[in-house]
Amino acid sequence: MENAKAKIMVIDDDPDFRDAITPILQSALYQVVTASNPKEGKEKILEEKPDLILLDIMMDSLFDGFSLCHAIKTSKDFEVVKDTPVIFVSAVKEITGSRFQFKGEEQGMSGPDDYIDKPVKPEDLISRVERLLKK
Amino acid sequence: MEETTYSVLVIDDEESMRDACCLILAKEGFDTDSAANGKAGLEKIHASPPDFVLIDLKMPGIGGLEVLEKVKEIDPNIIPIVITGYATVESAVEAMKRGAYDFLPKPFTPEELRLIIRRGVERKELVQEAETLRREKKLIEENFITMVSHQLRSPIVAIAQYFEVILGGMAGEISPQQKDMMTKARARLEGLLNLINDWLSIARMNGGQLVDRLKPMLLETLLANQIDLLQPLTEASNIKLVLAPTTGKTTVMGDEETLEQVFSNLITNAIKYNRPDGKVEISIKEDAEHIIVDITDTGVGIAQEHIPFLFDQFYQIDRSKRSRGDKGSGLGLTIAKKIIDSHGGAIEVTSKPGVGTTFSIIFPKPPSDLPNPPTTPVFRS
Incomplete structure (x- = not known):
């Protein structure tokens, strides 16, 4: 399997969510690294150079998922990882209404490559991850 | 607190009066301007509305009272103060009735003018503070x-x-x-x-966070997308879900996200409460003022006595008949109605027990000079 060793980074402030999502990804033989906030995520991304990032949006900090995603895609600091696919994983329904739509593009923000609602369905998550890794 | 510079316009036909007022107020830190008659004054107010306006009541041409009323129409936030040359109580009362904030009887001392304008500034600041608090x-x-x-x-x-x-x-x-x-x-x-x-x-x-987002959109695209998305639900009972032939270019003013929610909800209900091998037909029709989407099912129907309450929160026809594993909240129709209400439309229900039910979603017809909506479906999951 070509993706067998792909490394996935989960950035989420909810420890239970990190604990629950890890075995899902491991069941598909992915290597998992986690970070509990965007700041830690920022450091670990450069250190670990993951193949894909699962990113929560609403975290207890001003520097949220939107900002981190934008930084990954555009900032000089992230030049080496700028092509890493990012999937928003969030219970963001409450921010934008019935279904999530990334609105930041209107304000010049770079959006994610995909998004998925919490709680994630294992099959759905794996298939989206696989699709992005194949690109 | 930051010092704000306020502007004031003096409208008086007496040159000496205009100059004196401007001089006193400029010393108080105001941006001053003046006009020699009502017409010139109103033009200046139109071009750039000042914070305050001093209006002489007795002027040739457009009188002070008329200017006062026009000022209120142009910008109700301008604080008008009238100068009454013939200091009768009646004229002052009349001006106050018509929206003057205060009045200044001639002749007045510089100190009187300063007092009145300071009171006006306090008023202005209170209004602004209230507005800021309301927004916060x-x-x-x-x-x-x-x-x-x-x-x-x-x-x-x-x-x-x-x-x-x-x-x-x-x-x-x-x-x-x-x-x-x-x-x-x-x-x-x-x-x-x-x-x-x-x-x-x-x-x-x-909280009213919806109505300002309406933009022209193609109903056919929206409905076709929903039909695609909901098709899997029809399989269990072999329901036929179809869109009747349309013109293909029915445009309404709508908010895409919430309208998807409405149609998804109503079509899901029509599938869920249908009979096996039944049908759900969606059709679009219009009259002179409305565009109407009918969603018709061949289900058990709804008894007449329930129809007036269908859109109430948590209303359920028979709680005990609620199927196991039904994940509905009992708020779907309430939400649908609120969404359509905020589009300036209405939802109507007609039903014959044993035959089926039609939900009609009625939109006001958009103005005919609308730009064409995009026909390509938007980014979706």
């Missing part, structure tokens, strides 16, 4: 809804996520009985999440 309160209320719902959802989402892992067999073997119970428990959690989402939608709409 609204912002807090909106964020409050978002924060509460995030706090409510987070633990449920975490629990549901563990269920997914266990049910997916990623945490070891589980017995068939355990699996069955956990599947039921998961369905209840999903129901709870739906309830929170729906409650949130209602809270949002009560």
Whole structure:
């Protein structure tokens, strides 16, 4: 399997969510690294150079998922990882209404490559991850 | 506090009066300007509305009272103060009735003018402060809804996520009985999440956060997308879900996200409460002033006595008949109605028990000079 060793980074402030999502990804033989906030995520991304990032949006900090995603895609600091696919994983329904739509593009923000609602369905998550890794 | 510079326009036909007022007020730190008659004054107000305007009541041409009324029409935030040359109580009362903030009887001393304008500034600042507070309160209320719902959802989402892992067999073997119970428990959690989402939608709409987002959109695209998305639900009972032939270019003024919610909800109901091998037909018709989408099913129908209450929150026709695993919150129709209301439309229901039910969603016809909406479907998951 070509993706067998792909490394996935989960950035989420909810420890239970990190604990629950890890075995899902491991069941598909992915290597998992986690970070509990965007700041830690920022450091670990450069250190670990993951193949894909699962990113929560609403975290207890001003520097949220939107900002981190934008930084990954555009900032000089992230030049080496700028092509890493990012999937928003969030219970963001409450921010934008019935279904999530990334609105930041209107304000010049770079959006994610995909998004998925919490709680994630294992099959759905794996298939989206696989699709992005194949690109 | 930061010092704001306020502007004042003096409208008086007496040159000496204009100059004196401007001189006194400029010393007080105001940006001053003047006009020799009502017409010139109104033009200046139109071009750039000042914070205050001093109006002489007795002027040739357009009189002071008339200017006063026009000022109120141009910008109700301008604070008008009238100067009454013939200092009768009647003229002052009349001016106050017509919206003057205060009056200044001639002759007056510089100190009197300063006092009155300072009072006006206090008034202006109070109004501005009230406006700022009102905006902040609204912002807090909106964020409050978002924060509460995030706090409510987070633990449920975490629990549901563990269920997914266990049910997916990623945490070891589980017995068939355990699996069955956990599947039921998961369905209840999903129901709870739906309830929170729906409650949130209602809270949002009560806050009026919808109507300014309406833009022209093609109904056919929206309906075709919903039919595609909901097609899988029809399989269990072999329901035929179709869109009747249309012109292909029916445009309404709408908010895409919430309209999707409405149609998804109504079409899902029409499938769910249908008979096996039944049909759901969606058709579009229009009259002189409206565009109407009919969603007609061939289900058991709704008894007449229930119809007036269908859109009430948590109204259920027969709670005991609610099917197991039904994840509906009981708020779907309430939300649909609120959404359509905020589009300036209405939902009507006609039903014949044993034959079927039609939900008609009625939109006001948009103005005919609208630009064409995009025909390509938007980014979706």
